[in-house]
Amino acid sequence: EGQRAAVETILSRAAQVLGVLTNELGVAVMPTIDEAVLDRLDLLQVSTERLLLVLALRSGAVRTIFVEVPAELAPDAVQKVTVVLNERLAGLTLKEIRATLANRLRDASTSEPGSSELLNIFVQEAEGLFDVPIAPSATAPVHLGSTQLLAGQPEFSTRQQLQGLLEVTERRDLLRDALTARGGEGLTITIGQEHADARLSTFTLVTSTYRFGPLTGIIGVMGPTRMPYDKIAALVNHTSRLVGELLE
Structure with a gap:
């Protein structure tokens, strides 16, 4: 919990500073554990x-x-299942394991009594057994800078435009989904109609990934489609590198 609180403090402050530097809305998402690799x-x-x-x-x-297992298992059965699971799952991300465990264990079998039942428990309960809650992507906290920086821009001068801005910033789940759905490493820019959700069609997101060990998080800014892209992209890239260094 102490480590998580420290990470959240760094991200919150980084989002605020990035917002001030760019005059846009700073955004940051906690690293997600889904990409952690099973050793x-x-x-x-x-x-x-x-x-x-x-x-x-x-x-x-x-x-x-x-x-939980339905009956006492022989130590040999537990050992055999451990070997099978390591052979087929080690080196995969937790996300990959949850998505493919059933297929990977489909033809797995051992001669030890009870081993098949134990393997079946792993198939049935994969979602719970291989979900490590530091910050799963579905619940990753979103940190925002000051909304006032955007509210003062010409694109949000009317009441309707301001309401649209407030709706987006109050819906943390909307922003989290838009941010965590961005694939790939490095800088990503999504402008207006390129967003999957129509509620973001008047906005631009400029983000970059940062590393926290084997995990990946996202930091950047949200603003109107009119913005100095070169300057903002450079600031977002630089900030993402600094955040990664602070988290080392």
Whole structure:
């Protein structure tokens, strides 16, 4: 929790400063754990009906979760399933594991009694077992700079335009979806009608990715379609590098 709070403080301040420097609305999204890579996993038997799943991520983070099993499993079955899971899942991102686990284990089998049942539990509960809640993309907090910087621009001088601005900034889920849906590394610029959501059609988003270990976050600005793109792109790029350095 302490690490997460520190990251959020850095992002909040960076969004505010970037907004002031560009005279636009600074935006930043927490790194998402979906891109974290599984290094290895272990299964430890803690009771007759419960296992402890230990996920070691390539970032050095470790996630533990209890797995309920219907009956006592032989130690050999647990060991065999651990080997199979590591062979087929190590090196994949958690997002990839959740999306493809069923296919990857479709032809997996061992001769140990109970192993098939245990593998089936992983198939059925993949969404919960391989979701590490630092900041899943669906709930990643969005940090904003000062909305007043945008409200003072000519494009938002009428009451209707101002209401459109307030609707977008108050809907953090709308901004989060637009930001986390941006694929690829580095600088991305989306102008007006290029946005998937029509509510953003009068806005431009200029963002860049930053790294937090193996994780990726997004920082940038939102403003009207009229803006000094070269200057803003350079400031966004520079800020994303600084944020990455601060998070090292």
